[in-house]
Amino acid sequence: MSEPLIELQNVSKHFGPTKALTGVSLAVHPGRILCLLGDNGAGKSTLIKVLSGYHPPSAGQILWEGRETRFSEPREARKLGIATVHQDVGTIPLMSVGRNFFLGAEPVRGRWPFRRFDSGHANRVALEQIRAFGISRVEDGEQLVGTMSGGERQVLAIGRAMYFGARLLILDEPTSALGVKEASFVLKMMTQARAAGAAIVFITHNARHAMSVGDDFAVLIHGEIAARFSRGEKSREEVLNLMAGGDEMAELEEHLEGIH
Amino acid sequence: MRKLIRRPEIGAVAAFLVTYLFFVVMTSGAGFVSADGTAGWLNLAAELGIVAVPVGLLMISGEFDLSIGSTVGMASMILALGTRYFGLPDWSMILLALVAGGGVGLANGLAVVRTGLPSFIVTLAANFIVIGGTMGVSRLIANVTSSSVAVSDPVKWLFAARWDQANIAILWWAAVALVGWWVLSKSPFGSWIYATGGNATAARGAGVPVDRVKIRLFISTGVAAAFVGVIQAVQWNSGNATYGMGYVFQAPIVVVIGGVLLTGGYGTVVGVVFGTALFGVISTGIFYTGWNTDWVQLFLGALLGVAVFANTQIRRLALQGR
Numbered sequence: 001m002s003e004p005l006i007e008l009q010n011v012s013k014h015f016g017p018t019k020a021l022t023g024v025s026l027a028v029h030p031g032r033i034l035c036l037l038g039d040n041g042a043g044k045s046t047l048i049k050v051l052s053g054y055h056p057p058s059a060g061q062i063l064w065e066g067r068e069t070r071f072s073e074p075r076e077a078r079k080l081g082i083a084t085v086h087q088d089v090g091t092i093p094l095m096s097v098g099r100n101f102f103l104g105a106e107p108v109r110g111r112w113p114f115r116r117f118d119s120g121h122a123n124r125v126a127l128e129q130i131r132a133f134g135i136s137r138v139e140d141g142e143q144l145v146g147t148m149s150g151g152e153r154q155v156l157a158i159g160r161a162m163y164f165g166a167r168l169l170i171l172d173e174p175t176s177a178l179g180v181k182e183a184s185f186v187l188k189m190m191t192q193a194r195a196a197g198a199a200i201v202f203i204t205h206n207a208r209h210a211m212s213v214g215d216d217f218a219v220l221i222h223g224e225i226a227a228r229f230s231r232g233e234k235s236r237e238e239v240l241n242l243m244a245g246g247d248e249m250a251e252l253e254e255h256l257e258g259i260h
Numbered sequence: 261m262r263k264l265i266r267r268p269e270i271g272a273v274a275a276f277l278v279t280y281l282f283f284v285v286m287t288s289g290a291g292f293v294s295a296d297g298t299a300g301w302l303n304l305a306a307e308l309g310i311v312a313v314p315v316g317l318l319m320i321s322g323e324f325d326l327s328i329g330s331t332v333g334m335a336s337m338i339l340a341l342g343t344r345y346f347g348l349p350d351w352s353m354i355l356l357a358l359v360a361g362g363g364v365g366l367a368n369g370l371a372v373v374r375t376g377l378p379s380f381i382v383t384l385a386a387n388f389i390v391i392g393g394t395m396g397v398s399r400l401i402a403n404v405t406s407s408s409v410a411v412s413d414p415v416k417w418l419f420a421a422r423w424d425q426a427n428i429a430i431l432w433w434a435a436v437a438l439v440g441w442w443v444l445s446k447s448p449f450g451s452w453i454y455a456t457g458g459n460a461t462a463a464r465g466a467g468v469p470v471d472r473v474k475i476r477l478f479i480s481t482g483v484a485a486a487f488v489g490v491i492q493a494v495q496w497n498s499g500n501a502t503y504g505m506g507y508v509f510q511a512p513i514v515v516v517i518g519g520v521l522l523t524g525g526y527g528t529v530v531g532v533v534f535g536t537a538l539f540g541v542i543s544t545g546i547f548y549t550g551w552n553t554d555w556v557q558l559f560l561g562a563l564l565g566v567a568v569f570a571n572t573q574i575r576r577l578a579l580q581g582r
C-alpha cells in the first residue's frame with residue numbers, strides 16, 4: 001500500500017468534561033476509501049472536524065504526507081487539498097449554482113476597480129462538472145441551489161471539491177438523507193473520485209453503503225476506535241454487530257431483512 | 261415571468277409603484293408630481309438611503325446595526341466643534357468624522373464576532389454609548405450638545421449644493437447605491453456576503469473569512485452614517501448629538517421592505533433603493549394630501565408587516581421548482 005496521505009496518531013479531543021475522542025490513530029491513503037462507522041454521538045463529526053481544521057486536537061498529532069501539521073483554521077486545511085462536504089451544510093440554498101460552486105475561489109475578469117465575478121465562466125463550469133456526474137435536470141447556472149434535490153446538492157459539493165483538486169475528500173453522511181437511486185449516484189461518484197487518486201473518508205452509519213465502496217473500515221465507539229479492518233475481512237453481520245457494540249443484534253438483523 | 265416573481269426586490273418595486281400612483285391620484289393638483297414635490301421625497305429618501313444601502317448589505321450578511329443613528333449625530337458634532345470651537349480646517353474634521361464613524365463600526369464588528377452576542381443587542385448598546393459619549397464630551401469641551409459649523413464654500417457645495425429644491429445628497433445616494441450594487445452583485449465579495457448570511461458554517465468551510473466580511477460591513481455602515489452626519493451638519497449649518505436618531509429603525513425597516521430577509525442571505529440593493537424611495541414617497545405624499553402626518557407611522561408599520569410576510573413567501577417561491 002502507498003504512503004498515507006494523512007495520519008492521526010493518538011488524537012484526543014475533549015470539550016470540557018466530554019471526551020469526544022480518545023487516543024484515535026488512523027491513516028488515509030490516496031486512491032482508497034476509508035469508511036468511518038459508528039453510532040450517533042460516537043465522535044465521527046468531531047473526528048472529521050479535527051481532520052479538516054475546525055478543531056485543534058487536545059492531544060496527539062496529525063501527519064500530512066508524513067510531516068507533523070497543525071491547522072489553525074479550516075482555510076489552512078483547504079489549502080493543502082482537504083475538502084469537507086458536510087451532511088446538510090455544504091451549500092448555500094439561496095445562492096446560485098455558479099456562485100456556490102466557486103464560493104471562496106471566485107473567478108474574476110476585468111481590471112481593478114472593475115474586476116468582477118465572472119458569472120458566465122462560473123455557471124458554465126459548474127454545469128459542465130455536475131453534468132459529468134449525470135445531473136442533467138439543472139439547466140441554468142443562475143438557478144438557486146435550494147431548488148435542487150439533496151442528492152444533486154451532494155453531487156455539486158463533491159464535484160466542486162474534485163474540481164479544485166481535493167486530495168483528501170471528507171464526506172459526512174453524504175448518503176443518509178438520500179433515496180436509494182440518489183444514494184447509488186453519490187456512491188458511484190465516490191468511486192470515480194477514488195479512481196482519480198483522491199483519498200476519501202466516508203462517514204456513514206449505513207453498513208450496506210459502506211461495504212459497497214469501502215476499502216478500509218474503522219468503527220468508532222464512545223470516541224475510541226473499536227475495530228479496524230479491510231475489505232473482505234468481515235461480513236456485513238459482523239460489521240453491524242461491531243457498530244451496535246454487540247447488542248440488539250436480532251433487531252438489526254430484522255431491520256436488514258426489511259432492506260433486502 | 262415566474263423567475264421575475266421570485267426576485268427579492270419585486271415586492272418593493274410593486275409597492276413603490278402602487279403607492280406612488282396612489283398619492284398621484286390622491287394629491288392631484290397639489291404639486292406632488294411637480295419637480296419640487298419630486299425633489300422633496302428624493303431629498304428625504306437620499307439621506308436615509310446613503311445609510312440604508314450598507315445596512316442592507318450588513319443585514320444580508322446576517323447582522324444588524326442600530327448604532328447608525330447616534331453615529332450620524334456624533335459625526336455632525338465632530339465637524340461642528342472642530343471647525344467652530346477649535347477653528348480646525350474643515351477637510352481634516354470631515355476626515356476625522358468619517359474615521360470616527362468607521363471606528364464605531366470596527367468596534368461593533370469586533371464585539372460581535374469576538375463575543376458571538378447578537379448584533380441587535382451589541383449595536384443597540386453602542387447606539388446609547390455613542391450618543392451619550394457625544395453629549396458628554398461636547399459638554400465637557402464646550403458645554404453644549406449642539407453647535408453651528410464653519411465650513412468653506414467647496415465643502416458647502418460638495419455636501420449641500422442645491423438645484424431648485426433638489427439636494428446634492430440625491431447624487432450621493434445614487435453613487436452609494438451604484439457602489440453597493442456593484443459590490444453585492446458583481447464582485448466576489450458579494451458572494452461572500454450572501455454566503456455569510458446564508459450559512460456561515462458552510463461559508464467558513466469553503467474558505468470565506470466570515471468574521472472579516474462582517475467587520476468590513478460594520479465599518480461601511482459606520483462610515484456611511486458619519487457621511488450623512490457631515491451632510492446634515494453642512495446643510496443645516498449646525499451639528500447636534502441627536503441628529504439621525506430616526507434612522508435607528510428607519511434604516512432596517514426600509515431594508516426589510518426592500519426584500520432583505522431578516523435572517524440574512526437574501527436581498528438586493530435595487531430592492532433596498534426602492535424600499536427607501538417608498539419611505540420618501542409615503543412621508544412626503546401624506547403631507548401633500550393634507551392629512552395629518554401622524555398617518556405616516558401607521559402606513560410604515562403596516563407596510564413592514566406586509567413586507568416581512570411577503571419576503572418569507574418570496575423566499576419559499578424562490579426555493580420551489582425551477
Ligand SMILES: Nc1ncnc2c1ncn2[C@@H]1O[C@H](COP(=O)(O)OP(=O)(O)O)[C@@H](O)[C@H]1O
Nearest residue numbers: 015018020038039040041042043044045046047
Ligand atoms: N462543540 C462541542 N462542544 C461540546 N461537546 C461536543 C461538541 N461537539 C461534539 N460534542 C460532543 O462530543 C460527542 C461526539 O459527538 P459527534 O462527534 O458529533 O458524534 P457523531 O458525529 O458520531 O454523532 C457527543 O457527546 C457530543 O455531544
Ligand SMILES: [Mg+2]
Nearest residue numbers: 041044045046
Ligand atoms: Mg455527526
